[in-house]
Amino acid sequence: MPGIDECLLEAMGLPGARGASVVEWTTGLALGTLGASPTNDHETTAVETAELARMAAEHTAFAPPANNGGEGGDGVKGPSVEDVLVTTPTSYHLLCFVDTTFDSSVFFHLWLDRDEGNLALARLRLQNLAERLVLG
Template identity: 70%
Template sequence: MPGIDECLLEAMLLPGALGAGVADWTSGLALGAIGQSPGGDHEATAAETAELARTAAEHPGFGVPAGTGAEDRPVAEPPVEDLIITTRTAYHVLCFVDTAFDSSVFLHLWLDREEGNLALARLRLRDLAERLVL
């Protein structure tokens, strides 16, 4: 079971990976980062991506429909699994991490659009999120 540093190192092994981070979506705090940062500052990137993650996690339109077990879901668990933001040159994949405690953590992968494989990155990031130990 990898910790934050090991998780980020594994994320950077993905083809086209430019940078990766783990952040808290309620506070915008960077818990770890590696590689490049889109704006050149990992702390600022964590705060900015946390805004996107928080908006998606708290938006009622992204909730799970009634009758699908949503009633049993803990309040802290966001109904969104991940977010994919596409730019002309890159992909940003934000993957929410489910934990045994009241978690608001997500993984952020910055992926070169020409060299990366979005489907592979999404699957591997989901696997890393499931194995991540905080």
């Protein structure tokens, strides 16, 4: 099972990939980065994307519906959101949450060129990387 560096290298092999990082969303700490950064500073990008990831993960609007009037949720530890997509005129930003055995507060950020990237392929591959990533 690959670690952070191997996963980032694999993510950067996707068509149109401009930059990739693994970020801890509660603190905004970049655990690993590779390639370019949209802000020209990986740490700033990590903090800014973590704000978006935290908002998506913590807001009840994105939580699964309650089970038979019970407490709600689907029993999954961590965010119920799988990924977040932001589009700009020139690029795609894909945030993919990583399910971990501890607190599940990690996500991949993949920055894709809009003309060269394949969003569907990137989403599937990033989800696969998130499932295989070994932290520790």
